[in-house]
Amino acid sequence: MKRAVLNATGLLVALFAVFPVFWMISTSFKPNREIFSSTPQPVPREPTLQHYREILTGNLIPGVTFTDFFVNSLLVAAATVLVSGLIALLAATAVARFRFRLRTSFLIMLLVVQMIPLEALVIPLFFMIQRLGLYNTLPSLILTYIGFSLPFAVWMLRGFVAAVPKELEEAAAIDGANRAQTFWRILLPLVAPGLVATSIFSFIVAWNELIFALTFINDQSRYTLPVAMTFFFGRDDTAWGSVMAASTLLTLPVMIFFIAVQRRIVSGLVAGAVKG
Structure with missing residues (x-):
């Protein structure tokens, strides 16, 4: 019962x-x-299929199609996942394996940063992006999303790295493996489930974000999909059919990415050790 x-x-x-x-x-x-x-x-x-034909064959703005917005979002999301995953893995390994001054303070700051509302950072980040000369470019979004993803990714991966027995790395060193070989052949397969989970989080953050994409990008041809969705909302009426069709297409990449990596999410540390 x-x-x-x-x-x-x-x-x-x-x-x-x-x-x-x-x-x-x-x-x-x-x-x-x-x-x-x-x-x-x-x-x-x-x-x-009328609504899908309208958004795929029509121009939301002159000279720009829905595919252009899709490519912009895909580039931003892919770059965010790759860069944030690599930096987070290296940072988590350093935090979990080495002892250094202010290590505890660094971990606490990772939690504190996640408590700050993202909307409160729009203005200071806007001025920072302008001073770096990145305004109205896709790298401005990539850097911003990497910064948003890193605290969660480092904190989560730290637990996976800390759970890996040091004896495995010592055994590899005894067998003649150097630090790089130990990292790629022993540690990386073991923390792969956590790396995939953080990659999904980073992908969703970069794929769905609207406020910063609308603030940092002025050229309509460089808009991402969430910003392009606003074109369907008019002052007097809303094209709900097109909104739902575009939302469905916006959801598909996240679902495909999740399905492609779901085995890594459910696989345990033992499976990673066997593969390593």
């Missing part, structure tokens, strides 16, 4: 979380008369 209650509760929570996604996808295939119907229709009676 206890297990049945827990399973039923978990199912209700899952349905509550999945329903908005289901409604988004369903609405993207509905014609406008069904979207604005006074009677809610969970499943479209007359499915249509």
